[in-house]
Amino acid sequence: MNQLAQYQREYEAARAKNLKLDMSRGKPGADQLALSDELLDARWVTPSKAENGFDCRNYGILDGIPEAKRLFGELMDVPPEQVAVCGNASLTLMYDYIAQCMLHGAGGGAPWAKQGNVRFLCPVPGYDRHFSILEHFGIEMVRVPMLAHGPDMDLVEEYAQDESVKGLICVPKYSNPEGKTYSEAVVRRFAELKPAAQDFRVIWDNAYLVHDLYETTDPLLNIFDAAQACGTEDHFIEVTSFSKVTFPGGGVAAVAASPANIAEIRARMFVQTIGPDKLNMLRHARYFKDAAGVRQHMQQHAQILRPKFEAVLELLERELSGIASWTAPRGGYFISLDLPAGCAKRTAQLCKEAGVVLTPAGATFPGGRDPEDRNLRIAPTFPPIEELRAATQLLCLCAKIAAAEKE
Numbered sequence: 001m002n003q004l005a006q007y008q009r010e011y012e013a014a015r016a017k018n019l020k021l022d023m024s025r026g027k028p029g030a031d032q033l034a035l036s037d038e039l040l041d042a043r044w045v046t047p048s049k050a051e052n053g054f055d056c057r058n059y060g061i062l063d064g065i066p067e068a069k070r071l072f073g074e075l076m077d078v079p080p081e082q083v084a085v086c087g088n089a090s091l092t093l094m095y096d097y098i099a100q101c102m103l104h105g106a107g108g109g110a111p112w113a114k115q116g117n118v119r120f121l122c123p124v125p126g127y128d129r130h131f132s133i134l135e136h137f138g139i140e141m142v143r144v145p146m147l148a149h150g151p152d153m154d155l156v157e158e159y160a161q162d163e164s165v166k167g168l169i170c171v172p173k174y175s176n177p178e179g180k181t182y183s184e185a186v187v188r189r190f191a192e193l194k195p196a197a198q199d200f201r202v203i204w205d206n207a208y209l210v211h212d213l214y215e216t217t218d219p220l221l222n223i224f225d226a227a228q229a230c231g232t233e234d235h236f237i238e239v240t241s242f243s244k245v246t247f248p249g250g251g252v253a254a255v256a257a258s259p260a261n262i263a264e265i266r267a268r269m270f271v272q273t274i275g276p277d278k279l280n281m282l283r284h285a286r287y288f289k290d291a292a293g294v295r296q297h298m299q300q301h302a303q304i305l306r307p308k309f310e311a312v313l314e315l316l317e318r319e320l321s322g323i324a325s326w327t328a329p330r331g332g333y334f335i336s337l338d339l340p341a342g343c344a345k346r347t348a349q350l351c352k353e354a355g356v357v358l359t360p361a362g363a364t365f366p367g368g369r370d371p372e373d374r375n376l377r378i379a380p381t382f383p384p385i386e387e388l389r390a391a392t393q394l395l396c397l398c399a400k401i402a403a404a405e406k407e
Contacts (some may be wrong), residue, residue, distance in 0.1 A: 004404040011354065011401060014394050019355030021391040026176075026333035027382040028244055028301075035300050036246040044283035056278035058163040062086070062269045064254070068281035072254035074291040075209060076238060077222045082262050084274045085254045086269070090239040093255050094169070094203055095133050097237055100268055101166070101201065102137050107234055107260065109199035112139075112166055121159055121168040123151040125336060125364035125375050129400035130169045130205070134366075141366035142219040144168075146178060150186035160195035167201040172210035173220045177364050177377035179329020191226035193235065204238040208332040210298045211244060213306045218330055224256070233258040241285060244333065245294065245301075252284050308380040309335065312392050319396035323403050326378075335378040336364070343402040344373045350398035356391045 019120075048056050050065040054405075063069070064085025087093065102113045112118045119140040122131065134141050142159055144151045149223075151170065159165050172182045178308050190202060204223055212218075227233040236258070240387035242251030257265060288294045312335055316326050327336045339347060344361035359377040362370040378395070380388055 004401065007397060007401045007404060010172050010397055011350065014397065017355070019389050019390065019394070021356045021383060021394075022094075023379050023383065023388070023391050023395075025382070026244075026358050026379045028248065029304065029382050029384070031304050032381070033247060035297065039246055039283055039287050041137045042234070044286045045279045048279065048282070048284060050278070054278075056282045059275045061278060062273060063266050063276060064276070065278050065281050065285070067285035068252065068254075071285050071288060071290065071294075072240070072252075072256070075294060076206065076240060076254070076256045078238075078256045082224075082259060083254055083256050083261060084265055084269070085252060085274075087253050087279055088241070088249060088251050088277070088280070089243060090205065090207060090253045090255075091129055091133075091239040093239045093253055094130075094205065095136075096266070096272075097201075097203070097255070098133060098137060098139075100265075102275060104268070106166075106199040106201055107264070113201070117164050119159075119162070119165045120310060121151075121156060121165060122171050122366055123168075124366070125177055125370075125377075128169055128359070128363040128368075129204070130203075131366045132267055134169070139166075140219075143366060146175065146180065148180070149183035150180065151182075153186055153189040157189070157193065160193055160197075160200065161204070163196040165195065166197055167203065169203040169205065171205045172223070173206060173217045173394055174211060174329055174332025176207070176332065177334040177375075178327045179332045179334060180327070181220055184221045187221040187223055190223065190236075191230045191232055193232065195235070200235055202236050204236050206238055206240045207244075209240050210294055211301070211333065212298065212331040213309060214304050214330050216330070224258070234260055235350070237261060244283065244300065250280070252281055253294060272296055302356075308385055308388055311376060311385060311389055312380045315389065315392045315396060319393070320399060324399060333379065333381055335380060337376045337378055337399075339374045339376065339399055340403050340406060341372045341374050342400065342406055344370060344376050346402040346405065347395070347398045348376065350401060351395055354394055356394050356398075360393070 051067050068085040069080040069083045073083045105111045120134050121144050122141045123144045123146050146157050223236050238256040241253035324337045348361040349359050362368040364375050
């Protein structure tokens with residue numbers, strides 16, 4: 001029996017099991033969510049007054065209570081006065097900031113929507129939600145390949161000389177999906193950018209700021225420190241959240257920016273809202289106390305996630321060595337798998353038919369179009385570890401079938 005026929009027999013046996021396994025999104029598992037159940041206790045919002053005496057049950061304080069701004073400022077290593085704490089999702093903050101730029105401009109410039117063609121640089125493979133936001137606003141996406149230590153900065157510098165290029169959107173630490181952290185040299189080149197557009201903005205989506213899998217964290221140079229030395233701090237808007245720290249949809253999100261940009265954001269908030277959920281800010285600030293409290297909490301997450309990532313990597317090494325390549329991140333939520341060209345969609349289709357749901361092939365590229373049809377994003381976090389092993393085993397089998405069919 002030839003090898004493909006053997007793979008197909010194994011596949012039919014797997015299909016007969018009627019599996020229902022999900023590795024499609026980077027969601028925390030139930031055991032991770034349970035780590036924050038104590039946060040729901042009423043004692044964290046009793047009494048309900050913030051440290052400045054404000055009653056968090058009422059309207060007011062648009063950009064966050066002092067203790068929440070101090071907590072995020074410490075985590076993001078920026079002064080609290082350059083932080084606005086609002087809402088529960090950094091994705092919402094990014095969408096809103098780009099919407100404001102489209103309608104009202106950035107830094108006193110004309111609205112982007114009135115400037116003709118607007119383009120954004122997108123490191124690829126990248127985060128599908130970033131692409132969805134840009135597509136929603138009709139912003140043209142220009143692909144920039146990810147290299148070993150971050151985006152191809154030669155291309156970034158070249159493209160930035162076009163005035164229609166208004167910015168770049170990226171995940172600088174434990175990037176989605178590859179888990180790469182930008183090197184100091186790459187961050188400094190971002191800070192040194194001299195774009196043609198005066199209203200150029202980099203959305204620095206620091207989603208995995210504290211999401212380490214190991215005690216030794218990947219260092220990421222503070223973009224505002226680097227930019228201040230170059231006089232470019234207005235180019236950067238940094239966002240983060242507690243969505244994968246406590247509860248997705250029930251966490252707290254924050255944006256950090258230069259004094260000029262944060263003032264512009266606050267002015268627009270005055271029209272947009274009469275006050276975010278300050279009780280949620282209060283409970284988070286009291287529960288964690290400081291950045292050290294957040295990092296201690298995240299060590300518990302790492303103890304749950306590390307075995308899952310290592311189980312996936314062990315199976316990939318055993319089953320796909322010599323066939324495919326993949327990343328071995330030290331943090332974040334994803335593993336990036338590169339199959340032989342032309343095999344990603346077929347692999348995902350086979351997985352789906354056998355009961356394993358993956359992130360759609362091509363999702364890590366703008367428009368869902370991977371030009372080589374080879375990249376798949378693996379999300380090891382949500383399934384229990386035994387289900388994860390079963391799903392990964394089937395994924396590897398499907399990848400071998402797709403590769404053998406190509407040959």
